[in-house]
Amino acid sequence: SRSINLAVIPGDGIGQEVVTEGLKVLSAALPQDVKLETKEYDFGARRYHATGEALTDADLDALKQHDAILLGAIGDPSVPSGVLERGFLLKLRFAFDHHVNLRPSKLLPGVATPLAGEPRIDFVVVREGTEGPYTGNGGTIRKGTQHEVATEVSVNTAFGVERVVRDAFARAQARPRKKLALIHKNNVLTFAGHLWTNVFNKVAEEYPEVTTEYMHVDAATIYLVTQPERFDVIVTDNLFGDIITDLAAAVSGGIGVAASGNINPSGEFPSMFEPVHGSAPDIAGQGKADPTATVLSVALLLRHLGYEAEAARIEDAVSADLVERTDGPARGTSEIGDALAVRVAG
Amino acid sequence: SRSINLAVIPGDGIGQEVVTEGLKVLSAALPQDVKLETKEYDFGARRYHATGEALTDADLDALKQHDAILLGAIGDPSVPSGVLERGFLLKLRFAFDHHVNLRPSKLLPGVATPLAGEPRIDFVVVREGTEGPYTGNGGTIRKGTQHEVATEVSVNTAFGVERVVRDAFARAQARPRKKLALIHKNNVLTFAGHLWTNVFNKVAEEYPEVTTEYMHVDAATIYLVTQPERFDVIVTDNLFGDIITDLAAAVSGGIGVAASGNINPSGEFPSMFEPVHGSAPDIAGQGKADPTATVLSVALLLRHLGYEAEAARIEDAVSADLVERTDGPARGTSEIGDALAVRVAG
Ligand SMILES: CC(C)[C@H](C(=O)O)[C@@H](O)C(=O)O
Ligand SMILES: CC(C)[C@H](C(=O)O)[C@@H](O)C(=O)O
Numbered sequence: 001s002r003s004i005n006l007a008v009i010p011g012d013g014i015g016q017e018v019v020t021e022g023l024k025v026l027s028a029a030l031p032q033d034v035k036l037e038t039k040e041y042d043f044g045a046r047r048y049h050a051t052g053e054a055l056t057d058a059d060l061d062a063l064k065q066h067d068a069i070l071l072g073a074i075g076d077p078s079v080p081s082g083v084l085e086r087g088f089l090l091k092l093r094f095a096f097d098h099h100v101n102l103r104p105s106k107l108l109p110g111v112a113t114p115l116a117g118e119p120r121i122d123f124v125v126v127r128e129g130t131e132g133p134y135t136g137n138g139g140t141i142r143k144g145t146q147h148e149v150a151t152e153v154s155v156n157t158a159f160g161v162e163r164v165v166r167d168a169f170a171r172a173q174a175r176p177r178k179k180l181a182l183i184h185k186n187n188v189l190t191f192a193g194h195l196w197t198n199v200f201n202k203v204a205e206e207y208p209e210v211t212t213e214y215m216h217v218d219a220a221t222i223y224l225v226t227q228p229e230r231f232d233v234i235v236t237d238n239l240f241g242d243i244i245t246d247l248a249a250a251v252s253g254g255i256g257v258a259a260s261g262n263i264n265p266s267g268e269f270p271s272m273f274e275p276v277h278g279s280a281p282d283i284a285g286q287g288k289a290d291p292t293a294t295v296l297s298v299a300l301l302l303r304h305l306g307y308e309a310e311a312a313r314i315e316d317a318v319s320a321d322l323v324e325r326t327d328g329p330a331r332g333t334s335e336i337g338d339a340l341a342v343r344v345a346g
Numbered sequence: 347s348r349s350i351n352l353a354v355i356p357g358d359g360i361g362q363e364v365v366t367e368g369l370k371v372l373s374a375a376l377p378q379d380v381k382l383e384t385k386e387y388d389f390g391a392r393r394y395h396a397t398g399e400a401l402t403d404a405d406l407d408a409l410k411q412h413d414a415i416l417l418g419a420i421g422d423p424s425v426p427s428g429v430l431e432r433g434f435l436l437k438l439r440f441a442f443d444h445h446v447n448l449r450p451s452k453l454l455p456g457v458a459t460p461l462a463g464e465p466r467i468d469f470v471v472v473r474e475g476t477e478g479p480y481t482g483n484g485g486t487i488r489k490g491t492q493h494e495v496a497t498e499v500s501v502n503t504a505f506g507v508e509r510v511v512r513d514a515f516a517r518a519q520a521r522p523r524k525k526l527a528l529i530h531k532n533n534v535l536t537f538a539g540h541l542w543t544n545v546f547n548k549v550a551e552e553y554p555e556v557t558t559e560y561m562h563v564d565a566a567t568i569y570l571v572t573q574p575e576r577f578d579v580i581v582t583d584n585l586f587g588d589i590i591t592d593l594a595a596a597v598s599g600g601i602g603v604a605a606s607g608n609i610n611p612s613g614e615f616p617s618m619f620e621p622v623h624g625s626a627p628d629i630a631g632q633g634k635a636d637p638t639a640t641v642l643s644v645a646l647l648l649r650h651l652g653y654e655a656e657a658a659r660i661e662d663a664v665s666a667d668l669v670e671r672t673d674g675p676a677r678g679t680s681e682i683g684d685a686l687a688v689r690v691a692g
Pocket of ligand 1: 085086089242276533534564
């Protein structure tokens with residue numbers, strides 16, 4: 001019989017609330033014969049304050065035993081900026097080699113967008129997750145003086161670029177429109193830019209059916225608000241991906257519905273799924289947070305584990321629910337989760 | 347008697363067309379007693395193909411003699427990506443220490459925006475122009491092999507950050523709303539991020555009237571489309587500034603009306619003014635290009651040289667013209683230039 005052994009990391013702020021709903025919908029979606037085991041891990045600000053550690057090697061060993069990880073949100077104003085980001089979120093992405101950071105953007109019917117007109121938005125960003133300016137490479141000299149110099153080194157390898165570019169081409173090939181855009185800034189960041197561009201062009205030869213284009217990251221932000229329908233699959237560097245996926249989330253319904261997967265395609269390490277939004281401490285504990293992005297992250301998780309039909313059922317349930325939200329009264333976190341679970345089970 | 351000794355660089359593509367209109371409006375705006383001398387320089391793709399050089403030391407010596415520089419656009423598909431950008435545009439910004447890259451965003455009445463509703467947009471981005479990931483620092487090993495490694499080094503100095511942060515605070519202090527946002531990614535790029543944040547907070551103490559906020563660059567892209575009225579003055583790093591000013595241009599009327607100044611505040615070197623748009627080779631030579639961004643860049647140029655009243659007259663003329671464009675027939679490059687010149691003179 002089949003089973004899913006899931007690590008659950010509620011985290012900080014609204015993390016606990018949205019993860020509860022995500023799990024509710026996950027249970028409703030799973031076939032009877034699939035045994036779901038979950039283990040909750042207490043990471044985030046509380047743990048950091050209590051122990052001074054965000055994520056230890058022993059933690060990584062424990063997490064490594066699971067089939068996948070569901071994360072709510074990490075981050076709290078009581079912890080200095082960068083500590084949990086570098087010490088937990090990025091540490092986990094790097095330790096588990098989550099080099100495919102998958103972020104779909106789909107403007108669903110009934111969902112408000114800040115854009116005028118009724119743009120059709122349905123694309124997916126494949127963001128590199130283990131290289132670029134995110135490696136922590138760099139340093140500071142003469143800190144705090146008038147002569148301080150701080151550097152940040154973006155590290156890009158043919159190995160790292162090629163594997164994520166290949167993943168993106170395979171995804172583009174599998175979609176009806178078969179389009180792939182490389183986003184970089186190769187006219188200024190010429191060392192990394194040439195590596196990305198050359199690898200991209202080389203792999204493109206193996207995918208003659210995929211229509212490709214190159215776009216500078218600055219121009220891409222323009223197209224994302226003026227012609228978002230232009231995009232199908234996007235592949236890009238870690239930092240550019242961070243920036244454009246927030247913009248993509250904003251135009252396609254907001255971070256309340258933006259899901260993401262930090263994927264290790266080989267399966268050597270468990271992949272991690274999380275909403276794009278943060279811990280929103282201002283509304284934490286009030287039952288106000290929208291769990292939809294977490295529920296959609298659960299769909300990505302199921303698809304990753306091979307439960308395609310169940311993933312699609314969750315996505316359909318979310319679509320149907322969003323259409324009804326337009327007229328209905330405002331609902332709280334658990335009401336939305338309940339409604340989605342009912343639809344998914346039904 | 348007063349005089350302006352202007353270097354004019356039409357450049358590639360639509361550059362010549364828009365610069366012609368910019369100069370037309372400049373002449374119309376200047377008081378009788380101001381003598382305008384212009385010298386045209388032939389830089390760009392043609393020059394590069396003919397000589398193999400984009401910008402020589404002798405060119406820099408010649409340009410240095412002028413009070414200011416007006417540039418149309420540089421860039422052509424016949425030149426590999428990066429060659430003219432690094433060899434001309436960035437070389438000039440670095441050689442003339444254009445550390446304040448000024449990019450105002452104002453949504454003028456009558457101008458279309460991709461955003462729904464009628465957002466009030468009126469802010470200015472102060473982008474650092476001589477540091478960050480733009481220094482060309484970095485390199486490649488094992489080029490073209492499976493083991494290639496390419497690095498890009500972002501270099502940030504207390505000297506460079508402090509001077510641009512001071513410039514931004516002074517601008518915020520001089521505006522009615524007195525708000526300044528620092529945009530960075532200090533939770534991931536912690537070395538550079540801490541330098542920027544510390545310098546920003548230190549200088550803030552000298553400006554108690556200025557309301558400050560910090561925002562990650564990814565979050566900033568969300569606010570730019572959901573709450574653009576939130577911004578007054580923004581100060582940011584070279585690369586983040588490149589990205590968010592294209593987005594800012596897109597939401598505030600498009601790059602047809604986005605002006606910029608590459609400013610050397612001390613006056614040791616001439617400052618350069620240019621539209622944010624590129625050379626648009628697809629519409630070059632057809633009299634179709636919108637010269638408005640160049641005309642608004644001329645206004646920035648005049649303001650920089652101390653001609654505040656004349657700068658304001660140009661901006662008023664553009665505002666009045668844009669309102670009328672809504673209903674009027676489509677006009678060509680020189681018709682728009684003529685109309686603006688008439689308004690400015692009248
Ligand atoms: C919190 C931060 C480290 C993270 C990132 O920059 O990747 C976040 O912005 C994201 O996009 O997942
Ligand atoms: C052409 C390029 C070098 C330039 C930049 O990146 O600064 C452009 O995008 C700009 O914003 O002026």
